[in-house]
Amino acid sequence: MRENGAVRTLGEVTLEELLAEGTDLTGWAAKQKGGRIESEIGMKYLPPLRHPPKILCVGLNFKDHSKESNFEQPDYPTMFLRVNTSLVAHNAPIVRPRVSDSLDFEGEIAVVLGRGGRHISKDDALSHVAGYALFNDASVREYQFKTPQWTIGKNFDDTGAFGPDLVTADELPLGAQGLRLETRLNGELVQSANTNDMVFDVPTLISLLSEAMTLEPGDVIVAGTPSGIGWARSPKLLMRHGDVCEVSVQGIGTLRNTIVDEGEIG
Numbered sequence: 001m002r003e004n005g006a007v008r009t010l011g012e013v014t015l016e017e018l019l020a021e022g023t024d025l026t027g028w029a030a031k032q033k034g035g036r037i038e039s040e041i042g043m044k045y046l047p048p049l050r051h052p053p054k055i056l057c058v059g060l061n062f063k064d065h066s067k068e069s070n071f072e073q074p075d076y077p078t079m080f081l082r083v084n085t086s087l088v089a090h091n092a093p094i095v096r097p098r099v100s101d102s103l104d105f106e107g108e109i110a111v112v113l114g115r116g117g118r119h120i121s122k123d124d125a126l127s128h129v130a131g132y133a134l135f136n137d138a139s140v141r142e143y144q145f146k147t148p149q150w151t152i153g154k155n156f157d158d159t160g161a162f163g164p165d166l167v168t169a170d171e172l173p174l175g176a177q178g179l180r181l182e183t184r185l186n187g188e189l190v191q192s193a194n195t196n197d198m199v200f201d202v203p204t205l206i207s208l209l210s211e212a213m214t215l216e217p218g219d220v221i222v223a224g225t226p227s228g229i230g231w232a233r234s235p236k237l238l239m240r241h242g243d244v245c246e247v248s249v250q251g252i253g254t255l256r257n258t259i260v261d262e263g264e265i266g
Contacts, residue, residue, distance in 0.1 A: 001029055002165070007043060008035045015166060016049055019114055019217040025130055026168050045089040047162040048112065048133050053216040055082035056209060057137060057154065061198050061224025068232040077200050077208060082137075082222070086155045090163035093260035094138050096241060097156050103239045103259070106137035106225035107183030107191050107247035109176055111202055112166055113219045120210040125203035128215070131168040132176050134247045134255035135222045136161035136183075138239070141231045161247070161257045162220070172251050175202040181226060184246045185239065193226030195249075200224075 001008045010032045018025060059078035060066045066073045088094055096103045114130025137160060144153025154160075173179065176195055183191035200208070205221055230237035239245060243259040 001032070001035075006037050006039055008037050010035045014050075016051060016218055019049075019112075019130060022115070022217065025114065025166075026170055029168075045091055045163055045165075047087045047089045048166045049162075049218055049220065050087070051084050052112075052218045052220045054213075054219045055084070055087075055160070055222065056219065057082055057222040058200065058205060058224040059150065061200055062193060062226040063197070063199060064193075064227035065225055065229070068227045068229065073199065077205060079209075080149075080151050080154055082160050083155050085157055086160040088158045088161050088257065090161070090165075090255050090257070092161075092257065093158065093265055094136065094161055094239070094245065094257045095156070095158035095265070096239060096259055096261050097140060098262045100140050100142045101238065102140055102142040102231070103159070104139050104141050104230045105183055105185060105190065105239060105245050106139055106229060107181060108135045108137050108225050109133075109179070109181060109195060109223050109249055109252070110135040110162060111176070111205070111221040111223060113206075113215055113221070114217055116214060116216040116219070118210050118214045120207050120215070122203040122207045125206035126169070126175055128206060129169045129202065130217075131166040132172060132249075132252055133163060133166050134249055134252055136245060136247050136255060136257060137222055137225060138245075161245075161255055163255050164253050167252045176249075177201065179250045179252075182248045183228065184248070185230075185237070186243055190230070190237065191226050191228035197226065198224060
């Protein structure tokens with residue numbers, strides 16, 4: 001738990017365990033006493049959830065991104081899945097695979113569910129949200145576009161940066177609306193948008209997904225990236241060994257990762 005620029009550790013319980021038990025995170029945190037106060041300097045992070053039941057990713061959820069990608073704007077969310085082995089934490093390296101140099105950035109907001117369900121109405125959807133985090137949906141474009149199905153290019157090991165931690169829903173505007181989302185590569189602003197610009201907002205995504213599948217506590221919905229991706233630029237702007245990519249959202253924080261070539265991690 002963050003306190004005035006430091007972190008207070010609250011024991012060995014994991015976020016997965018708390019969500020699975022139906023814990024009210026805000027109430028639980030308020031009751032915790034003691035713990036160790038530690039500096040963030042040198043702290044090793046883990047993803048907020050290491051083994052979420054599902055990682056449900058939304059494509060083409062900003063009109064300007066659909067346009068730059070030469071896709072017609074769909075009237076239904078474009079969905080794909082990520083696997084747990086693709087996740088990487090804040091301050092940990094995003095790995096550029098040896099088989100391709102087409103690793104691109106995608107700054108996004110991640111919705112973490114605290115309650116599951118099926119056929120959830122839009123009006124009730126936000127009551128199922130535990131909180132929000134940041135996500136860099138780093139994509140190996142060469143593999144993403146080998147077929148019409150994007151999944152393989154979105155699931156290379158250690159490419160889905162998730163963190164830095166979970167901000168509970170009560171600390172943000174309803175549905176995380178009206179927040180500035182920015183991505184920087186080596187300090188240069190490469191993506192900037194407002195969460196109000198999402199075609200499908202958080203309640204809509206939860207409701208539509210629950211039409212098809214049972215949502216579970218701990219499920220993560222990665223809600224889509226705005227325009228500015230490197231693949232759509234001329235010349236292309238792709239992530240290289242040693243680059244630093246940062247995703248920031250007002251009220252949530254900054255997710256920071258260095259890019260490291262596969263096989264170069266010490």
